[in-house]
Amino acid sequence: xxxxxxxxxxxxxxxxxxxxxxxxxxxxxxxxxxxxxxxxxxxxxxxxxxxxxxxxxxxxxxxxxxxxxxxxxxxxxxxxxxxxxxxxxxxxxxxxxxxxxxxxxxxxxxxxxxxxxxxxxxxxxxxxxxxxxxxxxxxxxxxxxxxxxxxxxxxxxxxxxxxxxxxxxxxxxxxxxxxxxxxxxxxxxxxxxxx
Numbered sequence: 293x294x295x296x297x298x299x300x301x302x303x304x305x306x307x308x309x310x311x312x313x314x315x316x317x318x319x320x321x322x323x324x325x326x327x328x329x330x331x332x333x334x335x336x337x338x339x340x341x342x343x344x345x346x347x348x349x350x351x352x353x354x355x356x357x358x359x360x361x362x363x364x365x366x367x368x369x370x371x372x373x374x375x376x377x378x379x380x381x382x383x384x385x386x387x388x389x390x391x392x393x394x395x396x397x398x399x400x401x402x403x404x405x406x407x408x409x410x411x412x413x414x415x416x417x418x419x420x421x422x423x424x425x426x427x428x429x430x431x432x433x434x435x436x437x438x439x440x441x442x443x444x445x446x447x448x449x450x451x452x453x454x455x456x457x458x459x460x461x462x463x464x465x466x467x468x469x470x471x472x473x474x475x476x477x478x479x480x481x482x483x484x485x486x487x
Contacts, residue, residue, distance in 0.1 A: 326350040327428070327453055327478040334449060334483055340437040341485060343371070347428035347453045352473040355455070358464060364396045366459040367427055372450040373436050373485065386447070387436050392456065395427040428453060447485040453478045 332345040351359065359365055373387035392409040404423030406415045410433075417423035435449060455476035457468040468474035 327455075327476050329451075329478060329481050332451070332481070332483070334485070336438075336486075337434070338438070339434060340440075341373075341435045341449070343433050343435050343449070343451070344431050345369070345429065345451060346425065347478060349424045349428045349476075351424075351476070354471065354473045355476065358460075359395065359397050360399070362397065362399065363461060363464060364394050364459075365427075366392055366394045366456040367453060368392055368456045369430055369451065369453045371433075371435055374448045374450065375445060376448065383448070386440060391430055391433060393427050393429075395423060441485075449483045449485050450480050451482075452480045 326349070328348050330346045330348045332343065335342045335344075351365075355365065369391045371387060371389050371391065372385060374383040374385050376383050394407040394409065396405045396407075397403075398405065402418070404417040404420060406417065406423055406426040407413070415426055417426065441447065455468075455474065457465060457474060460468050
């Protein structure tokens with residue numbers, strides 16, 4: 293006895309097989325690394341201007357694999373204070389500094405370690421999200437002393453965060469400099485400052 297399958301069912305099966313094959317062969321888009329400002333607080337303290345800021349971080353698959361393999365990731369937060377001079381000349385730059393934090397994962401203890409290089413403060417975390425928040429944060433940092441600001445002048449504070457690819461191990465550094473999956477840089481954020 294011979295069973296015949298209707299042509300419409302054969303066409304559907306062929307179409308389903310083709311769609312399944314295409315989805316298996318289609319390249320998946322890599323998750324792009326992202327870095328954006330989650331919040332910032334700028335205060336006029338007795339000594340000067342103090343900054344608290346936190347960035348939201350989404351690591352790409354490549355950066356996450358490197359971190360899990362023991363490669364330290366170094367974040368650089370660039371701070372600038374400028375005094376606008378008008379459209380005819382460049383702004384005067386009063387402060388141009390970088391604050392560095394390092395994130396490491398220790399596979400044996402399953403802990404993340406965040407090191408703030410300026411203060412030497414080292415903190416340990418069990419949870420990845422808490423470690424990323426601490427890694428991409430700056431707290432109580434004095435940007436500029438009060439005596440360097442004129443009271444009747446307006447200033448601008450600029451802040452940006454980026455992954456410091458030059459601190460990666462050499463074989464990985466060459467890949468990170470050309471690969472879009474390693475481009476972890478925020479845009480510049482600006483705030484007006486009163487002297």
